[in-house]
Amino acid sequence: MSAQALRMPRPGFGRGHVQAVAGCYFVASFAALGLPPYLTEILPELGDHQARWAGVLYIVPTVFGALGAPLWGRLADRYGRKRLLLRAQLGLAVSFVVAGWADSMATFTVALVLQGVLGGTFAASNGYLGAALEGPALSKALTLMQGSARAALVVAPIVVGSLSGWLSPHRQYALLAVLPLTAALLLAALPEPEPVEQPQSRPETVDAAAPVVSLKVLYALEFAFVFSTVISFPYLIALVDDRIPGTSPALSGVLFALPHLVYLVAALAVHATFRDRPRAGIALGFACIALGLAGHAVAGSPASLIAVRLLLGVGLTLGLVSLSVLAADCAKGRAPGGMFGSLEFFSKAGAVAAGVAAAAGSARFGPAAPVLIGGAAAAVTVIATLLLSSLPALNHRTRRSS
Structure with missing residues (x-):
C-alpha cells in the first residue's frame, strides 16, 4: 500500500462529514463549557448561599467523565462508533434537563454526575473520526475538533451571560439541552465508519520519517x-x-x-x-x-x-x-x-x-x-x-x- 493510500480517508467519508462532527460538538458543548463559570450564581438558588461547593461541583463532570471514557470507548469499538457518539449527545441532553429542573443541591449534583458519566462527546467524536480517517487526514480533523472546543470555550460564556438577563443560568441548562438533541439528529444522518482491509505488514519505508511515540x-x-x-x-x-x-x-x-x-x-x-x-x-x-x-x-x-x-x-x-x-x-x-x-x-x-x-x-x-x-x-x-x-x-x- 502506498503512503498516499495510507493517508486517504475511508471511502464515502469526506471533509463535510468532519465539519459536521466538529460543528455538532461545538453546539453540544455550549452548556458544558458555558455554564460552569456561573456556578457561584446557580448554587445560591439551591440552598448553598455562599456557593461553597462551587469548586467541588466544577470538577464533578470531569472526574466522572474520566472514569467513564475508557469504558465508553471500548463499547464504541464493539457496538459501533456512531451509535456511541449518538449515546453521548443524548446523555448530555438528559443530564442538562435534570440540572435545569433540579430543585436541590443533591439533584443538581446527580445531574453533574450524569453529565460526566453519560457525556463524553469529545472522546466519542474523536473515536468516530479515528475509525474513518488516518494519518494527516485524522490529525487535521483532530485539530479542527480542538478548534471547535476552543471556539465554544470563548463564545459559550458570553452567550450564557447575555441570556442571564432573561433566564437564570440554572434554568438555561434545560433550555440548552436542545443543542445536544439537535446535534444527535444531525449526526444520525452520518455514515457508520467502515473499516478498510489493510495488508498484514507494511513496507518499512512507509512513513519512516514520521516521528512516533508510544x-x-x-x-x-x-x-x-x-x-x-x-x-x-x-x-x-x-x-x-x-x-x-x-x-x-x-x-x-x-x-x-x-x-x-x-x-x-x-x-x-x-x-x-x-x-x-x-x-x-x-x-x-x-x-x-x-x-x-x-x-x-x-x-x-x-x-x-x-x-x-x-x-x-x-x-x-x-x-x-x-x-x-x-x-x-x-x-x-x-x-x-x-x-x-x-x-x-x-x-x-x-x-x-x-x-x-x-x-x-x-x-x-x-x-x-x-x-x-x-x-x-x-x-x-x-x-x-x-x-x-x-x-x-x-x-x-x-x-x-x-
Missing part, C-alpha cells in the same frame, strides 16, 4: 499538557485583579480568551508546519507555555499581560496540534474508541489534578501560585521530552497487523 508517552504528554495549561484558568481573573487593580470585566474576559483565539487563528497553519515533526512542536509548545506562565507572575501592565497571554496561546496551539498529530499516529492499527477513550481519561485526570493544585497553591501562596506551578510542570516536561526523544524506543515504529 501510547504511554502520549498519555503522559496529554496529562502534562492539560495540567500545565488548565491550572492557570480558575484564578486568572484574581491574578489580573491582583496585578492591575480595577481592571474591567471586559478586559479580564479578553485576556482569558486570548490563548484560545490564537489557536483558532493559527492552528491549521501550525498543523501544516509541524505535522511531520510533532516532537519538535510539542517540545517548543511546552517551552512557550513555561515562559508564558512564568511571565504571568511578573506582568504588571495590560500590555505585558497581553504579551504573556499571546505567548501562552502560541504554546497552547503548538501543543494541541502536535498532540493531535501524535494521537493520529498512535491510532494506526488500533481500535480508535478504546484509544481515544483512554486518552480522554488522562486529559481529564490532568484537568482534575490542575484544579486541585490551583486551589491548594492559591490558598497557600496567593493567585500567582497556579501559573508558577504550571510553568514549572511545563519546564520539566520540556526537559523530559528532549531526553526521551533521544531514546531508541521512541524512534521505533510499532508495526501492527490489521
Whole structure:
C-alpha cells in the first residue's frame, strides 16, 4: 500500500462529514463549557448561599467523565462508533434537563454526575473520526475538533451571560439541552465508519520519517499538557485583579480568551508546519507555555499581560496540534474508541489534578501560585521530552497487523 493510500480517508467519508462532527460538538458543548463559570450564581438558588461547593461541583463532570471514557470507548469499538457518539449527545441532553429542573443541591449534583458519566462527546467524536480517517487526514480533523472546543470555550460564556438577563443560568441548562438533541439528529444522518482491509505488514519505508511515540508517552504528554495549561484558568481573573487593580470585566474576559483565539487563528497553519515533526512542536509548545506562565507572575501592565497571554496561546496551539498529530499516529492499527477513550481519561485526570493544585497553591501562596506551578510542570516536561526523544524506543515504529 502506498503512503498516499495510507493517508486517504475511508471511502464515502469526506471533509463535510468532519465539519459536521466538529460543528455538532461545538453546539453540544455550549452548556458544558458555558455554564460552569456561573456556578457561584446557580448554587445560591439551591440552598448553598455562599456557593461553597462551587469548586467541588466544577470538577464533578470531569472526574466522572474520566472514569467513564475508557469504558465508553471500548463499547464504541464493539457496538459501533456512531451509535456511541449518538449515546453521548443524548446523555448530555438528559443530564442538562435534570440540572435545569433540579430543585436541590443533591439533584443538581446527580445531574453533574450524569453529565460526566453519560457525556463524553469529545472522546466519542474523536473515536468516530479515528475509525474513518488516518494519518494527516485524522490529525487535521483532530485539530479542527480542538478548534471547535476552543471556539465554544470563548463564545459559550458570553452567550450564557447575555441570556442571564432573561433566564437564570440554572434554568438555561434545560433550555440548552436542545443543542445536544439537535446535534444527535444531525449526526444520525452520518455514515457508520467502515473499516478498510489493510495488508498484514507494511513496507518499512512507509512513513519512516514520521516521528512516533508510544501510547504511554502520549498519555503522559496529554496529562502534562492539560495540567500545565488548565491550572492557570480558575484564578486568572484574581491574578489580573491582583496585578492591575480595577481592571474591567471586559478586559479580564479578553485576556482569558486570548490563548484560545490564537489557536483558532493559527492552528491549521501550525498543523501544516509541524505535522511531520510533532516532537519538535510539542517540545517548543511546552517551552512557550513555561515562559508564558512564568511571565504571568511578573506582568504588571495590560500590555505585558497581553504579551504573556499571546505567548501562552502560541504554546497552547503548538501543543494541541502536535498532540493531535501524535494521537493520529498512535491510532494506526488500533481500535480508535478504546484509544481515544483512554486518552480522554488522562486529559481529564490532568484537568482534575490542575484544579486541585490551583486551589491548594492559591490558598497557600496567593493567585500567582497556579501559573508558577504550571510553568514549572511545563519546564520539566520540556526537559523530559528532549531526553526521551533521544531514546531508541521512541524512534521505533510499532508495526501492527490489521
